[in-house]
Amino acid sequence: MTKMTRRTFLSTTASAGLISSLPQVAIANTNILNNINHTLVCIFLRGGADGLHMVAPYGDRYYANKRGNLALNPPSQSNDSLIDLDGFFGLNPLLTPLDSIFQTNDLAIVHATGLNNDSHSHFDAQALMEAGVTQKNKINTGWLGRYLNSNQSQNSSVFKGVSKSSRLQTALKGESQVSVLNDTDNYGIKLSGKNKNRFETTFASLYSSSSWLGLQGQLALDSIKQLKTSNLNQYSVENNAIYPQSSFGKDMMQIAQLIKSEIPMEAACVDINGWDMHTNLSSRMKIALPDLAKGLAAFYQDLGEKMQKVTVVVMTEFGRRIQPNGSGGLDHGHGSALFVLGKNINGGRVYGDWPGLDQLYGPGDLAISTDYRTVLSEILVKRMGNAALETVFPKFSIPDFLGIC
Amino acid sequence: MSALSRREFGVATLTTLALLFSRTSSASSSSTISFTTLSIVANLDPASDEFNLLNRISFGVTDQELNTIRATGTSAYIEQQLDPLSIDDSQLDATLSEYFPALALPISKLLKRDKKIPSQLRYATAFRAAYSRRQLNEVMVDFWSNHFNIYQQGLTGFLKIIDDREVIRPHAMGYFKDLLFASAHSPAMLLYLDNHKNTKQGGNENYARELLELHTLGVDGGYTQEDVIQVAYCLTGWTVAGKKSTHQGEFVFNSRRHKKGVKTVLGEAIHFPDDPIKEGERVLEILANHPATARFISKKLCRRFVSDTPSNTLIEHIASVFIQTGGYIPDLLRAIFNSSEFRQSADQKIRRPFELMSSFIRSLQISPYKNLIQKMNGMLTILDQVPFRRLSPDGYPDKAEDWINSNALINRWNFAITAVNLKFKQKNMSRLISANTIEGIVDELVDRLLFRPLSNVDRETIIAFAQNYAPQNKTLKAKQKRNVTLRISTLLLASPYYQWR
Numbered sequence: 001m002t003k004m005t006r007r008t009f010l011s012t013t014a015s016a017g018l019i020s021s022l023p024q025v026a027i028a029n030t031n032i033l034n035n036i037n038h039t040l041v042c043i044f045l046r047g048g049a050d051g052l053h054m055v056a057p058y059g060d061r062y063y064a065n066k067r068g069n070l071a072l073n074p075p076s077q078s079n080d081s082l083i084d085l086d087g088f089f090g091l092n093p094l095l096t097p098l099d100s101i102f103q104t105n106d107l108a109i110v111h112a113t114g115l116n117n118d119s120h121s122h123f124d125a126q127a128l129m130e131a132g133v134t135q136k137n138k139i140n141t142g143w144l145g146r147y148l149n150s151n152q153s154q155n156s157s158v159f160k161g162v163s164k165s166s167r168l169q170t171a172l173k174g175e176s177q178v179s180v181l182n183d184t185d186n187y188g189i190k191l192s193g194k195n196k197n198r199f200e201t202t203f204a205s206l207y208s209s210s211s212w213l214g215l216q217g218q219l220a221l222d223s224i225k226q227l228k229t230s231n232l233n234q235y236s237v238e239n240n241a242i243y244p245q246s247s248f249g250k251d252m253m254q255i256a257q258l259i260k261s262e263i264p265m266e267a268a269c270v271d272i273n274g275w276d277m278h279t280n281l282s283s284r285m286k287i288a289l290p291d292l293a294k295g296l297a298a299f300y301q302d303l304g305e306k307m308q309k310v311t312v313v314v315m316t317e318f319g320r321r322i323q324p325n326g327s328g329g330l331d332h333g334h335g336s337a338l339f340v341l342g343k344n345i346n347g348g349r350v351y352g353d354w355p356g357l358d359q360l361y362g363p364g365d366l367a368i369s370t371d372y373r374t375v376l377s378e379i380l381v382k383r384m385g386n387a388a389l390e391t392v393f394p395k396f397s398i399p400d401f402l403g404i405c
Numbered sequence: 406m407s408a409l410s411r412r413e414f415g416v417a418t419l420t421t422l423a424l425l426f427s428r429t430s431s432a433s434s435s436s437t438i439s440f441t442t443l444s445i446v447a448n449l450d451p452a453s454d455e456f457n458l459l460n461r462i463s464f465g466v467t468d469q470e471l472n473t474i475r476a477t478g479t480s481a482y483i484e485q486q487l488d489p490l491s492i493d494d495s496q497l498d499a500t501l502s503e504y505f506p507a508l509a510l511p512i513s514k515l516l517k518r519d520k521k522i523p524s525q526l527r528y529a530t531a532f533r534a535a536y537s538r539r540q541l542n543e544v545m546v547d548f549w550s551n552h553f554n555i556y557q558q559g560l561t562g563f564l565k566i567i568d569d570r571e572v573i574r575p576h577a578m579g580y581f582k583d584l585l586f587a588s589a590h591s592p593a594m595l596l597y598l599d600n601h602k603n604t605k606q607g608g609n610e611n612y613a614r615e616l617l618e619l620h621t622l623g624v625d626g627g628y629t630q631e632d633v634i635q636v637a638y639c640l641t642g643w644t645v646a647g648k649k650s651t652h653q654g655e656f657v658f659n660s661r662r663h664k665k666g667v668k669t670v671l672g673e674a675i676h677f678p679d680d681p682i683k684e685g686e687r688v689l690e691i692l693a694n695h696p697a698t699a700r701f702i703s704k705k706l707c708r709r710f711v712s713d714t715p716s717n718t719l720i721e722h723i724a725s726v727f728i729q730t731g732g733y734i735p736d737l738l739r740a741i742f743n744s745s746e747f748r749q750s751a752d753q754k755i756r757r758p759f760e761l762m763s764s765f766i767r768s769l770q771i772s773p774y775k776n777l778i779q780k781m782n783g784m785l786t787i788l789d790q791v792p793f794r795r796l797s798p799d800g801y802p803d804k805a806e807d808w809i810n811s812n813a814l815i816n817r818w819n820f821a822i823t824a825v826n827l828k829f830k831q832k833n834m835s836r837l838i839s840a841n842t843i844e845g846i847v848d849e850l851v852d853r854l855l856f857r858p859l860s861n862v863d864r865e866t867i868i869a870f871a872q873n874y875a876p877q878n879k880t881l882k883a884k885q886k887r888n889v890t891l892r893i894s895t896l897l898l899a900s901p902y903y904q905w906r
Contacts, residue, residue, distance in 0.1 A: 046797070120614065120633070121624045123799055140441050158811070166789035168810050173441060180810040182787075187812075190819045194873070199896070202870045203818065206863055206900050212443040213809065213901050220811040273796055278599045278611040326607015327599060332614070363630050 038309045038384050039259055040267045041299075042144065042171060044130075045292075045316040047276030048122060050330055051337030051366065052322070053285055054095060055109055055350065059088035062357035070282060070324050085109070089350045094289035097297035101341065105348035106300065106307065108340040108404045112352050113370040114318055118362060120332040122276065125317035130170035132373060132393045143373075143392050144267045145174020147380060150388035155264045158222045162258065162268045164251040169269045179223045184232060184254045188224045200224065230261045241302035244294040248272050252299040259306060266384075275316060279329040296341060307343035311383045311405070314339035315372060321364050322357060334365035338375060342383065345405040351375075352402070370402065378404055445713055445805045447752030447905045452857035455479065457751040460906050461710055462486060462742070463540035465764030466856055470540070483742055487735040489542035489578055497536050504775045505529040508566060512654040515563040523562030524779075526569060530792045531778040534763040535771075545577040545734065547759070548709055550793070551800030553588045553620060555597045557793040564593035564645075564654065565793055581702060581732030582693035585620065589689055590656040592645040598798060601644040603637055605664035613637035615798045621692040623701035628671060635668045639675055639684040658682040671695075699727035703737065705803075710741050712753040713804045719746045755805040756906045758788035761817065764906075765824035765898060768854050771831060780827060784820045788813065809904070821898035825891055835890035841880045843871045846889055854897045867896060 057063055058074045065071075073081035075090050082090025083099050089111065091099055101107040115129045128134060132143030148161045161178030163169050172178045181187070189196055200221060207217025235257040243249040251270045258265050272292065277284050296314070300307055319336030335355070340347070355367035373393045378401040380386045389398055452460075455474045459466045462483075474482045485491055502509060505525040515522065530546075537543050550573050557565050568591045576584035588594050595601050598612035613636040618624045642663035646652040660681055667676040670688055677683035692698055703723035707715035723740055730736040741747050756764060762781055771777065785791050790808075795801050802808075828834055840849045847867055851859055859867070868877070874892055875885035897903060 118630070119624075120630055121618055122797070123618075124624050163810075166787075166813065167807050173806075175441065180812040182812045188815060190822055195892075198870060198873050199818070202866060202896060203899070205866045206896070209448060209901070211448040211901075212440060212445055212805075213447065213904060215440065215443070216809050216811065216814055217901070220814040223811045224815065276611075276797075278609055279602050324607070325602075325609050326604050327602030327609050329599070329602075329609065331608075331610040363634065 038311070039265055040144070040379065040384060041255055041270065041310065041312045042267065043270045043272065043296075043312065043314045044126075044169070044171075045275045045314065046122070046126070046271055046273045047316075048125075048318045048320055048332055049275040049288075049316040049336060050277065050281065050285075050320040050333075051111060051316075051335065052319070053281065054092055054289065055085070055111055055337045056082055056090050056092065057088060057111070057354060057357065058082055058090045060354070060357045066322050066357050068324050069328065070330070085350055088354070092285070092289060094285060095293040097290075097293040098339075101297060101300055102348055106341060106343050106345060108345055108347040108349060108351060110338045110340070110351045110370055110375050110402065110404070112335045112355050112366055112368055113338045113372050113375065114316075114335045114368045116368055116371055118334070120318070120363075122317055122332075127170055129315070129317055129372065132171075132376075133395065139394070141174040142169065142171035143376070144171040144269065145176060145178060147384075147386060147388075147392045148172075148176035148178065148267055149174050150391045151266070151384070151386045153264075153266065155266065157264045158219055158226055159258065159263050159265045160267070162255075162265050164255060164268060164270045169271065172267065172269055177219075179219060181223070181254075181258075183250075184227070184257060187227050226263070230263050232257060232261045232263075235260055237298075237302050239301045239304050241298040242294075243298040243302075244291050246291050246295070248291055248295045249298065252295045253302070256299055256302045259303065259310060277320070277329050278325065278331060279327040281320075281324075281329045296339075300341060305343065307341075310342060311345070311379055312339070312341035313376065313379065314341075319366050322360055322366060323364055331363075334361050335368040336366070338372060340375065340379065340404055342405070345383075346403055351404060371396070371399075374399055374402065375404060378402060440806075445753060445755070447901065449752060449902060449905075450858050450860060451751065454748075456856050458483075458742075461747075461750075461754065462544060464534040464543060464760060465767035467767050467770075468853070471856065483739065486539070486541035487578065487738060489539035492539050494538050497533065497538070500536070500773055501529055501532060504532070504773075508570065510566070512564075512567060515566060516654050518560075518563060523557050523565070526557070526566050527782075527792045527794075528778040530569075531759070531762065531781075532773060534759070535766040536773055541738070542578055544709075545738075546573055547792075548706070549573050549577050549584060551795070551803075552705065553584075553591075553594065554795055554798050554800035555591075555593045555793060556796050561593045561597050564591075564596065567591070567654075568593040578734055581698075581727070581734060582690075584734075585693050586686075586689055588620065589616070589640075589643070589685070592654055592656055595643060595645055595656070600640055603641050603643070604662040605641050606662075608634070608637045608641065608664075610634065610637045613640055616640075616692070619799055621701065622695060622697040623704075626695070626697035626701060632670055635670050635675075636688055638664045638666075638668045639670065639688045642681070643685055658685075693732065696724070696728065699724040699732070702732070703727055706737055706741060708803055710738070711744075711747050711750045713806075716746060719744055752905045754906045755808055756904055757801065757803070757808050758785055758790040758817075758820075759792065759801075760906055761788075761820065761904075762824075764903070765821070768898070769824060769828040769834070769894070771824075771828050774831075777827075781820075781823065784816070784823055788816050788820065817904070818899040821895050821903075824898065825895045828894075829887075829891055833887055834894065835883075835887040838886070838890055841886065843868055843875060843877050843881070843889060846881075846886065847871065847893055850890065850893050850897060854894065855902050857902065859902070863900070863902075867893060870896065 056072045075082050075084035083093055084090050098107055115125055117128055117134045119125050130142045131139050158177045158179045160176055161172045163172055163180045166182050168180055189199055191199055204221050207214050243253045255268050315338050316336050318334055320330035320333040325331055353369040355369050361367035373396050377389050377398050382405045455471055456466055459470055507522040507525040508529055534543050555561055555565050572587040572591045576587055598615055599609045600612035603609040610633050614633045617628050622628055642659045644659050646655050646657040663681045667674055675684050675687050704720045707720055723737055726737055726740045790801055838846055838849050840846045871889050871893055874888045875881050
C-alpha cells in the first residue's frame with residue numbers, strides 16, 4: 001500500500017461518523033493555530049525508555065553487532081521483523097498500530113534526542129527535563145506550567161492544565177491553573193443529595209483561607225463545580241477506536257473525554273511507569289510497547305479530525321546503554337527517541353542527525369544530536385501559537401527548528 | 406486581578422491579613438494563584454507543645470499518649486521512645502501473631518508462595534502504625550522502609566517479609582552502618598535492584614547506582630558514572646541462593662561470578678583476591694563512613710521531622726552528630742528533637758495518606774480486627790501510598806506538594822467519610838460523647854479529635870452545618886445525636902486542621 005492510499009483510507013474511515021457535523025478543516029502546515037483551542041498532551045515514559053528498541057537504526061552497520069541479542073531483525077516479510085520507516089530506521093513491530101499513522105504523516109519521530117546533561121539518575125534527569133533546563137538551579141516551576149502562564153489565553157478554567165496522575169508532575173508546576181485529575185469517573189465527594197451540598201458548602205468555608213492548603217481546597221471545590229457543569233457524560237468513543245484495558249488506555253480515553261467535553265484544557269500530562277529495564281528488556285517490551293502504541297492509536301482514531309488541534313508528545317528522561325548488560329537488559333544511557341503525533345504535522349519522517357553507533361557517548365550511550373527543547377519549542381510556536389520561549393525554556397537559545405510542524 | 410498582584414497578595418496574607426480578608430473570598434476565586442511562592446505552613450491557632458511533638462514523632466495523637474507525656478515530661482518521653490524495647494508492646498505482638506502468622510514464617514515456608522502472604526505484611530505494617538506503643542520506632546521503620554525501598558511483586562513480595570523482619574526492624578533504631586550492611590545482604594533488595602544478575606560475564610549497574618544515589622551518598626555526593634561501574638564490579642557475585650541450594654532464598658556470595666582485578670571506588674583501590682566478598686564489604690564501609698552520606702541521611706531525617714525545607718545549619722549539625730556517633734540513629738533523632746528549629750516547626754509537615762489512615766484509626770479509637778486495614782486499603786490505593794507498593798526505588802516522597810492537590814484533597818475528604826462510617830459500624834461513637842447539644846458535641850469532638858482549638862469562624866461554620874441535622878439549643882434525641890456526631894466527626898477529620906503532622 002502506498003502512502004497516498006493509506007492516507008486516503010484512514011481519513012475516510014477515521015472520520016466516518018463525524019464528517020457531516022464538522023466544519024471544513026483546511027489548515028496549512030505552517031499556520032499558527034489559535035492557542036486557546038489547542039491541547040498539548042505530554043506523555044512521559046518514566047524510567048528511561050530505550051529508544052533503539054522502539055525505533056531501530058537497522059541501517060547503521062554497527063547496529064546488529066553492538067546490540068547483540070537485543071538486535072531486531074531488519075525489515076522482511078516475517079512478522080517479527082522491523083517495519084521499515086525510511087530505509088535506515090525501522091519501527092519495532094510491537095508498535096505496529098503507529099505505523100499507519102506514520103504513513104499518514106501524522107506521526108513524526110525524533111531520534112538521538114533528549115536532555116543535554118550527563119546525569120544517569122532518573123530523578124535528576126526527570127526533574128531537569130520537566131523544569132526545562134539542563135543544569136540544577138533554583139527554578140521550582142515546570143516548562144508546561146510556565147507555558148500555560150505565559151500564553152495569556154484568558155482561560156480561567158482550573159483545567160487549563162491537567163495532570164492525569166495522583167500527583168502534579170514537575171512539568172506542570174507554575175503559577176497557572178492546573179489540576180490533578182486522576183480519574184474523571186465519580187469525581188467528587190462521595191455523598192449524595194443534600195448531604196453532598198452541605199459538605200461542599202462547609203468545606204468552601206473551612207478551606208477559604210489564602211494559605212497554601214486553603215487555596216488547594218478552593219481549587220478542589222472549583223474543579224468539582226466545573227466538571228459538574230461540563231458535558232462529560234455525553235462522551236462516547238468514536239471511529240471504532242479501541243483503547244487498551246490498561247491504566248494508560250484509561251488515561252488517554254479520559255483525556256479524549258475532556259477534549260470532547262470542550263473543557264478548555266490546554267495541556268495534559270500522562271505518566272507511564274516501568275521503563276527502567278535493567279533485565280529481560282525484550283520480554284518486558286512485549287507488554288510495554290503494544291500498550292503504548294494501542295493507547296496512542298486509539299486516542300488518534302477516537303479524536304479523528306479533532307487531532308488538528310491536539311498535539312501529543314511522548315518523551316523519556318534518557319535512553320539506555322547501547323550494548324546489553326549480562327541480564328538481557330540495558331543500564332542507564334543518554335539519547336533516546338521522541339514521538340510527536342497530530343494531524344497536519346510534517347510526520348512520516350524520522351528527524352534528527354544520527355550520531356552513529358561507532359561513536360558512543362559516555363559509558364556507551366547514544367549521543368544527543370537534538371536537544372528535546374528544540375522539538376518542544378517548535379510545537380509551542382507553530383502548533384500552540386506561543387512565542388514566549390525565553391520564559392518557557394530560560395537560557396536556551398533556540399536553534400533552527402526541525403520542520404516537524 | 407493579575408497573576409503578579411495575586412502572588413504578592415498570597416505572600417502578604419500569610420503573615421497578618423490572612424483571616425480578615427480570606428473569610429470573605431469565595432471558593433471560585435482561585436484562578437491564577439501561585440502555589441509555588443506560598444509557604445507550606447498551617448496558619449492555625451497554635452496547639453500545645455506536647456501535641457506538636459507527638460504529632461511529629463507518632464502516627465497520630467491520642468489522649469493516652471498526651472497524658473503519658475504530661476506525666477513523664479517531654480525529655481523522658483522522648484528517651485523512652487528512642488529505646489523502643491523498653492516499651493512493652495506484648496498486646497500488639499499477640500494480635501499480630503494471631504492475625505498475620507506469615508510474618509514469622511521461615512524462608513522455606515515463604516517460598517511456597519501462598520498468594521495470600523505478601524499482603525499480610527502490608528496489613529501488619531498498618532496495624533503496627535495504628536496500635537504499637539513504640540510509635541517512634543514505627544515511624545523510623547516507615548522511614549527506612551522507604552529509604553531502602555523494595556517493591557512487593559512476585560518473589561520480592563515474599564522476601565520483603567524477611568527484609569522487614571531481619572533488616573529494617575532490628576536496625577531501625579541502631580547504627581546506620583549495620584542497617585546498610587543488612588540491606589546489602591537482603592535477598593529482596595538484591596532481587597529488586599537486579600544485583601543477582603550482576604556478574605563478571607555481564608554487569609548490572611542497577612543496585613550499585615541506587616546504593617550510591619539513594620541509600621548513601623546522594624546524587625550530589627561526589628561520585629561519577631565510573632564509580633557506579635566500579636561499585637557494580639565490587640558487588641558481582643552478591644546474589645540469592647537458587648532452587649538447587651539448601652539455602653534457597655538466602656543471601657549467598659558466589660565467588661565464581663565475581664569479577665577479578667583491582668577496582669577503584671571514590672579514589673580508593675579495592676582488591677581482595679583471596680577473599681573477594683571483602684571488596685563489596687569495603688565499599689559499604691567507605692559509603693557508611695562518608696561525610697556525604699552523613700549529610701544525605703541527615704537531610705532526609707530533617708525533612709521527615711522538621712520541614713520540607715530544613716535549614717543547612719540544622720542539616721550540618723545533624724551530619725556532625727552522625728560523624729561523631731558513627732551514625733547512631735537515636736543520637737541523630739535526639740539532636741533533631743533538641744534543636745530550636747524543630748521546636749519552632751509546628752504545622753509545617755503534611756500528613757501523608759498512610760499517616761492519615763493511622764491517625765484516623767488512633768483518633769477515632771477504632772478497635773483492631775483482622776479486615777480493618779483491608780477495608781481502608783482501597784482508599785490508600787487511590788491516595789497512592791500502599792506500603793511496599795512504590796515501584797520506583799526512591800520510596801514514597803515526603804514533601805507536601807507530592808501529597809496535596811485538588812484531586813488528592815477530594816480523596817482525603819472521602820477517606821474521612823469512609824473512616825467515620827467504619828467507626829460507626831463498629832460502635833455508635835455518640836455514646837462516647839457526654840454533651841447533648843450541638844455546641845457541646847462540637848466542642849467535645851474538637852477536643853477528642855483535633856486537640857487544638859477551632860477558630861471562632863470555623864466553630865460557627867460547623868455549628869451552622871450541624872443545624873441541618875438537629876435543632877440548636879435543645880437537648881438532642883439519641884438518633885439526632887448520632888447523626889450530628891457522625892457528620893461533625895467527618896468534617897473535622899476532613900478539615901485543614903487534621904491534615905498536618
